[in-house]
Amino acid sequence: MKIIGISGLENAMSFKRARFPGLEPREYRIAQGMDAAAALVIDGQVVAAAEEERFTGRKHTGDFPVNAIHFCLKQAGIGLEEIDEIAHGFDYAPYRGLYQQDETSNALYEHVFSKEVLLRQVARDLPGFPLERVHQVGHHLAHAASAAWTSGWDECLVVVNDAMGETESLTAYDFHDGQLEKLRTIGANDSIGVLYSLVTLHLGFDFNSDEYKIMGLAPYGDPARYRGFFEKAVELCRDGTIRIPILKLNRTREERETYSATRAYLDENLIARRAPEQSVNANHEDVAAALQECLERVVMHICEHFARETGLNKLALAGGVALNCTANGKLVRSGLFDEIYVQPVAGDDGIALGAALYRSSLQHPVPNKRFPAPLLGPQYDPSEVVAALHRFDGRITWKRYESLEDTCACAARLIADGRVLAWHRGRMEYGPRALGNRSILADPGHPEMRDRINAMVKKREAFRPFAPACAVEEAHRWFEVAEGAQFPYMISIVQVRAEMRNLLPAITHVNGSARLQTVSRSDNPDFHALLQAVGETTGRQMVLNTSFNVKGQPIVNTPEEAIETFLGTGIEHLFLENFHVVRATA
Secondary structure, X not given: OEEEEEOOOXXXXXXXXXXXXXXXXXXXXXXXXXXXXXXXXXXXEEEEEEEOHHHHOOOOOOOOOHHHHHHHHHHHOOOHHHOOEEEEOOOOHHHHHHHXXXXXHHHHHHHHHOHHHHHHHHXXXXXXXXXXXXXXXXXXXXXXXXXXXXXXXXXXXXXXXXXXXXXXXXXXEEEEOOEEEEEEEEEHHXXXXXXXXXXXXXXXXXXXXXXXXXXXXXXXXXXXXXXXXXXXXXXXXXXXXXXXXXXXXXXXXXXXXXXXXXXXXXXXXXXXXXXXXXXXXXXXXXXXXXXXXXXXXXXXXXXXXXXXXHOOOEXXXXXXXXXXXXXXXXXXXXXXXXXXXXXXXXXXXXXXXXXXXXXXXOOOOOOOXXXXXXXXXXXXXXXXXXXXXXXXXXXXXXXXXXXXXXXXXXXXXXXXXXXXXXXXXXXXXOOOOOOOOXXXXXXXXXXXXXXXXXXXXXXXXXXXXXXXXXXXXXXXXXXXXXXXXXXXXXXXXEEEOHHHHHHOOOOOOOOOEEEOEEEOOOOOHHHHHHHHHHHHHHOOOEEEEEEOOXXXXXXXXXXXXXXXXXXXXXXXXXXXXXXXXXXXXX
């Protein structure tokens, strides 16, 4: 059985711009259906997956993922005619009646959400594909499937927590015997994800994009100053749900489109909204701290309740809120569960994977194995790299090493010397994190390294930390984790050992934490080999690891993009497979 799962709602943004002209540019991001992606599952096995943005350069695009689909087919060496199904991770059909209450909502359904729109896109971009083989999967069901069938467990609690699916913001499931049994849902009008995003917008950042910046800002603030506001705003209920009355203040269609009544309430009762160009001050830090504390309180409340109700001692998480590394770290340290698994592509790009897995499960049992580091995107062979290099003749020079060992030895020496390099090797990562195949790397022991990388390439806020990638064998030496503990997805916060923090200034956050990625030989042998080589030169098998992109652009995909980004930034060295690239001297 060959199934392609997809995500994204192509017309969502254009519909909003046409129906609601004159909104603030950032308000157009208050929409469903971004982060389009495609994933190919063959007989229950994930073969290939990638986001559409990596092929078009349009970050967070919701466009029909035709480029990602064609990549998946090419990776598997099959034609479109061999695909049994296409599965989309949204299904609004059960809610058709809700959208008939006013003309704008009805038009939204007809032009954005309906299956007919999806079928027209399939016919346009995949001509000849039988439309009766196109299926829809409920949004939270797709999220849950992405976590359940990659957890490696026969039985677990699954919690999906995001801004909203079709109508819900959180759903808890009991996964057992290859089935997902729904336990409870929380509607979008009580969405902790929406509240978090609205406060993100209030603090001058982008809705549905910059929530991770609030997570990075929070440790600088004092949550006590605004704790009372959030304790009043978010009510914890005995049945494991929550209530957020201020999200229900929006009465009219126009108010609901931008949450304008809720945002006015924040203006009057929290602090004045920050303009994007305004500098961040202590008030913003304190609000971020209180909001993050509120989110953690909600996550703990929900997970603790359903752990108690079900007796399940394993937890799998998906949905955009599951990308909050600080909340994940708190859950791990809480001891509520024996094991916790966070599906690494937890955002809406991950529902492509989940929709395909769910539809596969309806045909045959899906082999449930723990998801390795999701290196599921394109890879480029040496001839393609050489062709790309020659396109930049006169602007670069390069050297080819004979082996991975020689390449790693050179890169490790440069890292030890304090150089910043880009590392483009193997298959591109699926999901929001660069996990060592499309990365910018440096020595975490240099105190000025954060500022240097921000100045030369990332151009991002100074308060945001960089993450460490560490060989799994050594992680317990530097971080407060058990020996052999694995954190392969860079999706959970841990504490840097107190005695090691002054040795790791570039990756230690202000509160002593770090967003750890552990690297094993089985998950990524090439990146593991590099870390071992770095250990021989620096005494620690660890690097600072951040995504290979510039602000506002997706992570690079092709060798050409890698070279262009390298030349447009201050990165000092580029490694493309076994090719070492530097700028040509005059």
